[in-house]
Amino acid sequence: MQTFFQTLFTGLSDGAVYGSLALALVLIYKATEVINFAQGEMAMFTTYIAWALMDHGAAWKWWAFFATLAIAFLGGAAIQQTLIRPLERASVLTAVMATIALLVILNGLAGWIWSPQLQFFPSPFPTSSWDVGGVHIAKQDVGTFGIVMACVLVLWLFFRFTKLGLAMRAGALNPAAARLMGVRTSWLLALGWGFAAALGAVSGMMVAPTIFLTPNMMQAVLIYAFAAAVLGGLESPVGAVAGGLALGVLLNMLGQYVHPVTTELRLPVALAILLVVLLIKPAGLFGRVVVRRV
Amino acid sequence: MGSYPLMAALLELSDVSARYGQVAALHGVTLTVNEGEVVSLLGANGAGKTTTLRAVSGTVRRSGSVVLNGKRLGRVTPESVARAGVAHVPEGRGIFAELTVWENLRMGGYMLRRPDFQSALAYFPWLQERRNQQAGTLSGGEQQMLALARAFLARPRLLMLDEPSLGLAPLVTREVFRVISDLNEKEGLAVLVVEQNAAVALGVAHRGYVLETGSIVLEGTADELRTNDAVRSAYLGY
Numbered sequence: 142m143q144t145f146f147q148t149l150f151t152g153l154s155d156g157a158v159y160g161s162l163a164l165a166l167v168l169i170y171k172a173t174e175v176i177n178f179a180q181g182e183m184a185m186f187t188t189y190i191a192w193a194l195m196d197h198g199a200a201w202k203w204w205a206f207f208a209t210l211a212i213a214f215l216g217g218a219a220i221q222q223t224l225i226r227p228l229e230r231a232s233v234l235t236a237v238m239a240t241i242a243l244l245v246i247l248n249g250l251a252g253w254i255w256s257p258q259l260q261f262f263p264s265p266f267p268t269s270s271w272d273v274g275g276v277h278i279a280k281q282d283v284g285t286f287g288i289v290m291a292c293v294l295v296l297w298l299f300f301r302f303t304k305l306g307l308a309m310r311a312g313a314l315n316p317a318a319a320r321l322m323g324v325r326t327s328w329l330l331a332l333g334w335g336f337a338a339a340l341g342a343v344s345g346m347m348v349a350p351t352i353f354l355t356p357n358m359m360q361a362v363l364i365y366a367f368a369a370a371v372l373g374g375l376e377s378p379v380g381a382v383a384g385g386l387a388l389g390v391l392l393n394m395l396g397q398y399v400h401p402v403t404t405e406l407r408l409p410v411a412l413a414i415l416l417v418v419l420l421i422k423p424a425g426l427f428g429r430v431v432v433r434r435v
Numbered sequence: 436m437g438s439y440p441l442m443a444a445l446l447e448l449s450d451v452s453a454r455y456g457q458v459a460a461l462h463g464v465t466l467t468v469n470e471g472e473v474v475s476l477l478g479a480n481g482a483g484k485t486t487t488l489r490a491v492s493g494t495v496r497r498s499g500s501v502v503l504n505g506k507r508l509g510r511v512t513p514e515s516v517a518r519a520g521v522a523h524v525p526e527g528r529g530i531f532a533e534l535t536v537w538e539n540l541r542m543g544g545y546m547l548r549r550p551d552f553q554s555a556l557a558y559f560p561w562l563q564e565r566r567n568q569q570a571g572t573l574s575g576g577e578q579q580m581l582a583l584a585r586a587f588l589a590r591p592r593l594l595m596l597d598e599p600s601l602g603l604a605p606l607v608t609r610e611v612f613r614v615i616s617d618l619n620e621k622e623g624l625a626v627l628v629v630e631q632n633a634a635v636a637l638g639v640a641h642r643g644y645v646l647e648t649g650s651i652v653l654e655g656t657a658d659e660l661r662t663n664d665a666v667r668s669a670y671l672g673y
Contacts, residue, residue, distance in 0.1 A: 304545065311531050311542050318529030321492060322589065323517035323546040 146276040148397045149390060154282035156389020157289035161344040162359075162366035163373065163381035164293060165337035170375055172313045172333045175225070175236045179243035181363030183220075184341035185356060186247045187213040188349050189255050191342070192262055198354070201263040206346060210339045217338025218331040225334070226327060251356040264350035285347045292343050293382055296336060300378075309333060361408055365392075368415040374425025383427065388414065442469035444502075445625050446491065446521075446593055451499035453483075453490045460486040462649045463499065468593065473619050473626045475636040477660070477670055478646035484629040485526055487646070488595045491627075492516050492523040504592060518546060520592035524599070528582040532571025536562055539570050539581055543588030550588050558614055559584045576607035580614065587618060594618070596628040600635060608632065612639050633670035637661050645670075 162180060169177045177183075187209055192198045194205035224243065228236045266284035270277045300306035312319040312326045313333075320326055344366075345359060352358055369388045373380025388411065395402040395410060402410055418425060446468040453461040461483045468474045476484045490497040493511035501508045503519055517523070531539050540562070544550025556563055559580055565573070570581060579599055586594055599615070600608040616639040618624045630636035637643060637657045645653040645666060653663065660666050 304541065307534075307538055307541055308545055311534060311538075314531050314533055315529060317494065317513070318525065318531065319542070320513035321494075321517055321523050321525065321529060322542050322585075323514050324542075325514050 143276050144397060147278070148393045150278050150282045150286075152390030152393035153386055154279075154285045154389070155393060156369075156386035157286045158344045158348045158362065158385070159365040159369045159389055160382040160385020161289045161293065161340050161347075162362060163369035163385045164296075164378055165340040165344070166366060166370045167373070167375060167378050167381040168333055168337045168340070170370075171378075172309070172330055173225070173236070174233050175240065177240045177337070178237065178363075179220075179240040179247060180337065180341050180366070181359035182244045182247035182251075183213070183217065183338050184345035184362075185359040186251055187216065187338065187342035188262070188345035188354060188358075189251055191346050192260060192349075192354055193255075195263060198261050198263055201265040203265070206265070209342050209346065213338040213342035214335040217341075218335035220338070221331045221334035222327075226330070229327075248356050255356075257356050260354040262346075262349035262354040281350070289343060289347060292340060296340070297378075305329070305332070364408060365389075365411050368411045368418075371415050371425060372418050374427040377425065377427035380425055380427025384425070442472065444468070445470045445472075445504055446627065447500075447502040448487070448491070449500045449502075451487070451490050451497055451501060453486050453495050453497040455486075455495070460495075460649055461490060461497070464490075464646075464649075464651055466644050466651060466654070468625055468627050471619070471623045471625055472642065473615070473628065473640045475633075475640035475643040475657075476627065476629045476646060477631075477633050477636065477643055477666070479669075480631070481648075482646040483649040484646055485597055486649075488523060488525075488597055488627070488629055491595060492521060492525075494523075494525070517589070521595060522586035522589050522591035522593070523595045524582045524586050524597060526597045526601075528578055530570050530573075530578050530582055530585075532569070534570055535566065536568050536570050536573070536581060537566040539585055540566075540588060543585030546589055551590075552588070555584055555588045558587070558617060575602050576604070576611065579603065579607075579611050583611070583614060583618075587622075587624070592625065594624055594626045596626065598629055598631060600630060600632045608635055612636075615639055633660075633666065 165180050190212055191205055191209040195202050224239055225236055266280045270279045308324045309329045312324055312329050316326050348362055369385035370381045373384030392407050444467050448464055448466050450463045452463055464487055478484050489495040491501055493513045493516045562584055599611050612635055619626055637660055640657045642656050643660045644651050
C-alpha cells in the first residue's frame with residue numbers, strides 16, 4: 142500500500158507536467174486549429190533562459206522563474222505575430238509545418254548557444270520527503286504538482302472571470318462574430334500564444350531538475366503531452382489537465398506493477414494509449430457534444 | 436411618411452462594388468440611411484443584400500466609398516467598423532452557441548467600459564431569467580432576440596440586420612420586428628434591415644431599396660414601394 146501511494150504521488154507530479162504542456166497545446170489548438178509541434182522546444186528554450194538567469198544553474202531563484210514566465214509570454218506572442226499571423230490565410234497545415242520548422246530551429250539554436258551537453262538544473266524544492274504513515278512523499282513531487290496546478294488555476298480564473306478571457310473564448314468559438322463585436326482577434330491570438338508559451342515554460346522548469354537540461358529534453362514530454370491532450374479530447378482544457386494526470390499515474394503504475402513495462406517502454410505505451418483512444422473514442426474522454434438548435 | 440429632407444445622413448454608400456473571388460456580387464450600389472431611420476433592403480436570393488451589409492462591416496473586400504456619420508470608413512476590418520458604431524447581426528445571427536446567454540450579452544458590451552445591461556434588458560426582460568442557459572439551446576426566435584439585445588448593448592449608431600425573420604414562425608417574426616421598431620422609436624436607433632419577407636420589412640421601415648443582381652433598381656418610401664406594381668408582384672405576392 143505504501144508503494145501504491147508513493148507511485149500515485151510521483152504519477153501525479155509527472156502528470157502535472159504532461160498536463161500543463163497538453164493544456165498549452167489545447168489553448169493554441171482551440172483558438173487556431175493549429176497543433177503547435179514547437180510547444181516542447183519553446184518550453185526547452187525558455188528553460189535554458191531560466192538556467193542562464195540562475196547563474197548557469199547554480200541555485201534556484203524565484204525572480205528568475207517569474208522573469209522566465211514573462212520572457213516566454215512575450216516570446217510566444219512574438220512568434221504568433223511574426224510567424225503564424227502571416228499564415229492566417231493559408232491552410233492550417235501550412236501553419237503546422239511552420240511550427241515544425243520552429244521546432245528544428247529552436248532545437249539547433251539551443252544546442253549552438255548553450256552546447257548540447259547535459260546541464261544540471263536546480264529545483265526550488267528540497268530533495269527530502271515527508272513521512273505520512275509510512276508513505277514517503279517527495280517534496281519535489283508535491284511542489285511540482287502544486288506549482289503547475291496553481292498556474293492552471295490562475296489561467297482558469299482568467300478565462301472564466303475576465304472580459305478579456307471571455308473575448309478569447311468567444312473568439313475561439315466564432316472569430317467572425319467576435320470581430321463584429323469589436324474584438325481585435327489577432328491580438329487575442331498573440332495573447333493565447335503567450336499564455337501557452339508561459340505554461341510550457343512552467344512545465345520545462347518543473348521537469349528539468351529530474352531529467353537534466355538538454356536541447357532534446359522536452360521531446361519525450363511533448364509526446365506524453367500529445368497523448369494527454371488526445372486523451373482529454375484536444376478541445377477541452379479540463380480534459381488536457383485530467384488526461385495528463387491520468388497518463389502520469391498510469392505510466393508510473395504500469396512501471397511499478399507490470400514488470401515488462403520498463404523505462405524504455407514508457408514512451409511506446411504512451412503512444413499506444415494515444416492510438417487506442419483515437420481508434421475507440423476519437424473525441425477523447427472529455428470531448429464535448431455541442432447542443433445546437435437552428 | 437414622405438421623405439426626410441432635414442435629416443442628417445448617417446450612412447452613405449456611393450458606388451460600392453464587391454466581389455467574391457472572380458464573382459462580382461455588387462455593382463456600384465449607392466444608398467443612404469439617415470439618422471433615426473429604418474431602411475429595408477429587399478431583393479431575391481443572390482441579389483446582393485447580404486453583400487451590401489458585409490461591404491459596410493468590412494467582412495468582404497469592396498471598392499467605392501462608405502461614409503459613416505460624415506467620416507469615411509477607410510481601413511476596413513470588421514472590428515474597426517464595429518468600433519465606429521455599426522452593429523452587424525450577420526446571417527445565422529452569430530450567436531456564441533457554447534457560451535451562456537449572459538456571456539453572449541457581455542460580449543455585446545465588449546467595447547464599452549461600463550455596458551448598460553439594465554436599459555438593454557428592458558426590451559428583453561425574459562433574457563434575465565435565461566442568463567445561465569447555454570445560448571445554443573435557445574429557440575430560433577430567442578436566439579434572434581439575443582442577437583438583437585447583444586447588438587444593442589454595444590450602443591451602436593447603426594444596427595444592421597441580415598434576414599432577422601429567417602426560419603422563424605410568422606408570430607415570432609412579428610415579435611422580432613416589434614422589438615426592432617421599439618428600438619428605433621424609443622432609442623432613435625437607425626436600422627438597415629435585409630429581408631426576403633417584404634411585407635413585414637416594409638411594415639416597420641420608413642424607406643426601402645430593391646436590389647436585383649447586385650444593383651439597386653428601385654428606391655422609395657415604404658408606402659411607395661408597397662404600392663409599386665413591380666414590388667407587389669415580385670415580393671409581396673398580390
